Amino acid sequence: MSTSTETIEQLANREYKYGFYSDVEAETIPKGLSEDVVRLISQKKNEPEWLLEWRLKAYRLWLTMKEPSWQNVKYDPINYQDIVYYSAPKRKKALNSLDEVDPEVKRTFDKLGIPLEEQKLLAGVAVDAVFDSVSVATTFREKLAGMGIIFMSFSEAVQHHPDLVKKYLGSVVPHTDNFFAALNSAVFSDGSFVYVPKGVRCPMELSTYFRINAKDTGQFERTLIIADEGSYVSYLEGCTAPMRDENQLHAAVVELVAHDDATIKYSTIQNWYPGDKDGKGGIFNFVTKRGLASGRRSKITWTQVETGSAITWKYPGCILQGDGSIGEFYSVATTNNWQQADTGTKMIHLGKNTRSTIVSKGISAGHGQNTYRGLVRIGKNAVNARNYSQCDSLLIGDKCGAHTFPYLEIRNTSARVEHEASTSKIGEDQIFYCRQRGLKTEDAVNMIVSGFCREVFRELPMEFAVEAQKLLSVSLEGSVG
Amino acid sequence: MLEIRNLHVRAEGKEILRGIDLTVNAGEVHAIMGPNGSGKSTLARALSGHPEYEVTAGEALYEGRDLLAMDPDERAREGVFMAFQYPVEIAGVNNSYFLKAALNAKRKHLGQPELDAMEFMTLVQEKAKLLEIDKSMLTRAVNEGFSGGEKKRNEIFQMALLEPKLAILDETDSGLDIDALKLVANGVNAMRSPGRAFIVVTHYQRLLNYIVPDYVHVLSAGKIVRSGGKELAHELEARGYGWIDAA
Numbered sequence: 070m071s072t073s074t075e076t077i078e079q080l081a082n083r084e085y086k087y088g089f090y091s092d093v094e095a096e097t098i099p100k101g102l103s104e105d106v107v108r109l110i111s112q113k114k115n116e117p118e119w120l121l122e123w124r125l126k127a128y129r130l131w132l133t134m135k136e137p138s139w140q141n142v143k144y145d146p147i148n149y150q151d152i153v154y155y156s157a158p159k160r161k162k163a164l165n166s167l168d169e170v171d172p173e174v175k176r177t178f179d180k181l182g183i184p185l186e187e188q189k190l191l192a193g194v195a196v197d198a199v200f201d202s203v204s205v206a207t208t209f210r211e212k213l214a215g216m217g218i219i220f221m222s223f224s225e226a227v228q229h230h231p232d233l234v235k236k237y238l239g240s241v242v243p244h245t246d247n248f249f250a251a252l253n254s255a256v257f258s259d260g261s262f263v264y265v266p267k268g269v270r271c272p273m274e275l276s277t278y279f280r281i282n283a284k285d286t287g288q289f290e291r292t293l294i295i296a297d298e299g300s301y302v303s304y305l306e307g308c309t310a311p312m313r314d315e316n317q318l319h320a321a322v323v324e325l326v327a328h329d330d331a332t333i334k335y336s337t338i339q340n341w342y343p344g345d346k347d348g349k350g351g352i353f354n355f356v357t358k359r360g361l362a363s364g365r366r367s368k369i370t371w372t373q374v375e376t377g378s379a380i381t382w383k384y385p386g387c388i389l390q391g392d393g394s395i396g397e398f399y400s401v402a403t404t405n406n407w408q409q410a411d412t413g414t415k416m417i418h419l420g421k422n423t424r425s426t427i428v429s430k431g432i433s434a435g436h437g438q439n440t441y442r443g444l445v446r447i448g449k450n451a452v453n454a455r456n457y458s459q460c461d462s463l464l465i466g467d468k469c470g471a472h473t474f475p476y477l478e479i480r481n482t483s484a485r486v487e488h489e490a491s492t493s494k495i496g497e498d499q500i501f502y503c504r505q506r507g508l509k510t511e512d513a514v515n516m517i518v519s520g521f522c523r524e525v526f527r528e529l530p531m532e533f534a535v536e537a538q539k540l541l542s543v544s545l546e547g548s549v550g
Numbered sequence: 551m552l553e554i555r556n557l558h559v560r561a562e563g564k565e566i567l568r569g570i571d572l573t574v575n576a577g578e579v580h581a582i583m584g585p586n587g588s589g590k591s592t593l594a595r596a597l598s599g600h601p602e603y604e605v606t607a608g609e610a611l612y613e614g615r616d617l618l619a620m621d622p623d624e625r626a627r628e629g630v631f632m633a634f635q636y637p638v639e640i641a642g643v644n645n646s647y648f649l650k651a652a653l654n655a656k657r658k659h660l661g662q663p664e665l666d667a668m669e670f671m672t673l674v675q676e677k678a679k680l681l682e683i684d685k686s687m688l689t690r691a692v693n694e695g696f697s698g699g700e701k702k703r704n705e706i707f708q709m710a711l712l713e714p715k716l717a718i719l720d721e722t723d724s725g726l727d728i729d730a731l732k733l734v735a736n737g738v739n740a741m742r743s744p745g746r747a748f749i750v751v752t753h754y755q756r757l758l759n760y761i762v763p764d765y766v767h768v769l770s771a772g773k774i775v776r777s778g779g780k781e782l783a784h785e786l787e788a789r790g791y792g793w794i795d796a797a
Contacts, residue, residue, distance in 0.1 A: 496638070497601065497602075498638050499638050499640055501600055501601065501622065501638075502634065502637070502638040502640070503640075503648075503652075504599075504621070504622040504623040504626065505598050505599075505622055505623075505626050505631075505632055505634075506626055506648070506652035506655075506708065506712070507623055507626035507627040507652050507655040507656045507659070507712070508623060508651060508652060508655055509623050509655070510623070512651070512655070516640070516643055516648070516651065517640055517643065519642070519643070520640055520641055520642030520643035520691065520692075521641065521642055522642070523642035523643075524642070
């Protein structure tokens with residue numbers, strides 16, 4: 070056995086120790102979905118009876134549901150019997166050096182400025198035994214545990230904190246919510262679980278990035294984050310590195326619950342494989358994300374930078390139930406080549422003096438189609454609710470499209486709702502101005518696009534914002550000139 | 551420095567310049583005057599490589615090299631600067647961030663070390679003083695919400711920072727009140743040097759009271775119809791462009 074394989078195994082074992090792969094073995098079940106498959110998944114994960122029942126309930130409902138067709142995207146019908154619903158995280162064959170990595174992937178790593186050691190890790194190259202992220206992750210978890218913060222894989226939480234899981238699972242996104250949420254509820258694989266106790270301010274950004282092979286958690290991810298009274302947590306999902314994945318359909322569910330005076334910031338960078346230049350392949354990213362601001366003065370902020378996937382279909386929303394609660398949604402979505410995105414948010418105002426802010430920036434290039442779809446609903450008891458929405462679209466080239474569908478449902482006359490929208494084409498005159506100052510066309514476009522997205526980027530944690538900016542330039546590569 | 555021979559330029563399907571010959575040496579200031587539609591701005595834009603201006607004949611040598619074969623950004627990095635008649639707004643892009651990117655693109659091209667944030671700010675403060683540039687102009691987005699006068703001052707400020715060899719001012723005086731005009735002229739005069747040449751495009755003689763040219767050329771219908779010293783501008787002021795056309 071070579072040294073490098075040993076290292077990988079050490080890493081794997083360490084990971085196991087901290088529970089990221091608590092209960093899975095390297096195996097896969099045959100394609101297709103049935104009650105037996107649901108039972109098998111639950112059994113393999115050693116789940117309690119109530120959870121199996123919950124999955125089955127979702128499965129039986131799913132059978133009666135129709136796949137939604139109202140969204141502004143086009144794709145061939147999905148054969149749900151042609152999908153493998155349970156696949157333990159398999160370790161890919163370790164590569165010996167970065168030279169063996171697909172040059173295309175390597176080039177993207179370089180463009181993103183990812184340090185060499187991290188590149189190796191992301192590409193599955195054997196790494197040195199002392200690896201920063203791993204040691205950081207370890208100290209990190211110990212520190213969190215000391216403060217009473219629970220941060221672990223979902224499967225692990227089912228074993229160690231079943232009461233919390235039972236109490237909150239499905240409380241924000243019930244299995245009845247929609248076709249893909251029902252499917253996820255029946256067959257979800259794994260994801261993250263976070264609980265921040267009363268009055269605790271989580272001292273660091275929680276990130277799936279620290280969970281090294283989190284990308285293998287599979288296509289049906291389930292995440293649950295609970296912030297108890299007066300607590301604060303910022304969670305980062307995803308990674309700017311290109312995520313290649315064999316699974317075409319990703320149907321994740323994320324639920325957030327914020328109690329009185331609690332704040333949850335949830336930031337996403339999504340860079341799944343978008344398909345090739347001709348629109349072949351690519352991930353279908355059909356996600357249901359919702360936060361319940363249940364407590365008074367609670368606050369939930371969604372920030373997303375969506376650059377990947379062939380199709381993105383998601384509306385991270387907030388239910389503003391507590392009086393004085395706040396919901397925010399900041400989004401950058403880019404579509405290049407043949408990518409399609411139908412994304413936006415739902416702000417449901419139920420409590421008094423609730424406020425919501427929506428800032429959406431859509432960038433379309435190539436043949437990309439970008440749709441903003443957002444719902445603002447002011448309930449009849451939501452006295453003095455306020456909403457501000459701003460949706461801007463930027464077009465690069467003349468074969469792409471931008472669409473905006475705002476839905477407003479206002480049942481209380483004291484509400485103040487503002488909506489602003491703009492569509493602009495990236496100007497030849499702007500590009501020429503930058504070039505006359507010595508900037509190359511590509512740099513000029515990046516600068517103009519970054520400026521366009523500034524209001525969203527500044528909501529991201531600093532280092533994430535820098536990466537997001539680079540990522541944007543990679544994903545728009547070749548769109549001009 | 552610049553040698554233009556028989557330059558013909560088309561824009562929007564029309565031939566606008568019909569054979570321009572012009573030689574500009576280092577250290578000289580040339581004023582290009584002429585009535586509206588004579589092709590003054592077309593000359594400025596063609597020299598900076600604007601994609602909507604197509605050179606159909608002739609040549610332009612810049613320091614002995616074929617200027618017209620260079621991309622607009624390469625021309626800029628090689629030291630050709632154009633102050634825009636209508637500076638463009640770029641939302642969300644910080645003005646000093648933009649300037650730093652531009653300056654470092656040029657320095658990199660010339661094999662000079664790029665400036666870090668501290669060095670850059672020191673330089674900016676020095677140049678900002680020269681043009682009485684308000685600090686808030688540096689932290690705002692490029693030209694966004696700038697008044698007409700602020701935009702033009704920002705152009706000259708960029709010129710001061712980028713230190714071009716050949717500076718082309720495209721009707722920089724239009725829309726400026728007398729105080730702003732003096733400020734801009736002072737900035738330009740401070741930059742006059744034996745190694746640098748200016749082409750000042752203007753409709754009015756007024757600017758030339760403050761930026762005194764070595765040569766004045768009068769354009770009409772796409773050709774230089776008269777060249778002379780600074781006194782030619784005064785003559786034009788007194789007699790109007792009609793005098794040229796009639797001659």
